[in-house]
Amino acid sequence: MFSDESKSCISFGNQGPRVWRKRGEAQNPRCLRSSVKFPQSVMVWGAMSSAGVGPLCFLRSKVNAAFYQEVLEHFMLPAADELYGDADFIFQQDLAPAQSAKTTSTWFKDHGIPVLDWPANSPDLNPIENLWGIVKRKM
Numbered sequence: 001m002f003s004d005e006s007k008s009c010i011s012f013g014n015q016g017p018r019v020w021r022k023r024g025e026a027q028n029p030r031c032l033r034s035s036v037k038f039p040q041s042v043m044v045w046g047a048m049s050s051a052g053v054g055p056l057c058f059l060r061s062k063v064n065a066a067f068y069q070e071v072l073e074h075f076m077l078p079a080a081d082e083l084y085g086d087a088d089f090i091f092q093q094d095l096a097p098a099q100s101a102k103t104t105s106t107w108f109k110d111h112g113i114p115v116l117d118w119p120a121n122s123p124d125l126n127p128i129e130n131l132w133g134i135v136k137r138k139m
Contacts, residue, residue, distance in 0.1 A: 001080060002092045003047040005059065006132040008139060010040050045071050047079055048128050049089065054079025065101035072107065080113075092116040092126065 021028060047054040057075045061067060080089060091113050093099045108115050119125070 001047050001049040001054075001076070001083070001089050002126055002128045003045065003076065004094060004126055004128045004132070005043060005045045005063070005096075006135075007041050007043045008136050010042055010139070045075065046128065046131075047076055048131055049083060051083040053131070054083070063096070063098045065098045065103045068098040068101075069104060069107045072104075077111070088114075090114050090116050092118060094118055094122075094126070095120050 043059040045057040045059055055075055055078075057071050059067075059071075063071075076091070080091075083089075091108070093115065095118060098104065105115075
């Protein structure tokens with residue numbers, strides 16, 4: 001089961017200011033396009049596997065080890081139960097501080113969930129990155 005967080009911009013027109021004009025059209029309204037100065041974004045956590053996808057968890061606060069373990073408890077465990085039942089699976093996560101904390105490692109051991117060793121700074125290896133791209137394009 002591959003997991004990751006992703007930040008998505010949810011404001012329209014967040015590409016920055018754009019002006020397309022000819023000489024003498026400096027303030028012509030049809031040449032101006034509005035932009036968003038402070039775009040709104042949302043951070044989500046999700047998981048996927050060959051058996052399907054889990055629910056999205058909208059992250060409303062900074063992710064520390066305790067909060068991440070709550071996400072695992074309330075989102076990953078039910079998704080794994082639904083997708084795998086009693087079958088074994090290996091969980092993948094990157095090496096973010098909350099995920100590599102000793103208390104998080106203990107949480108996985110206590111729940112009997114093996115975690116895949118993952119190289120640092122390697123988001124391109126995680127197949128869920130392709131899913132995030134699809135989600136962002138559809139938004």
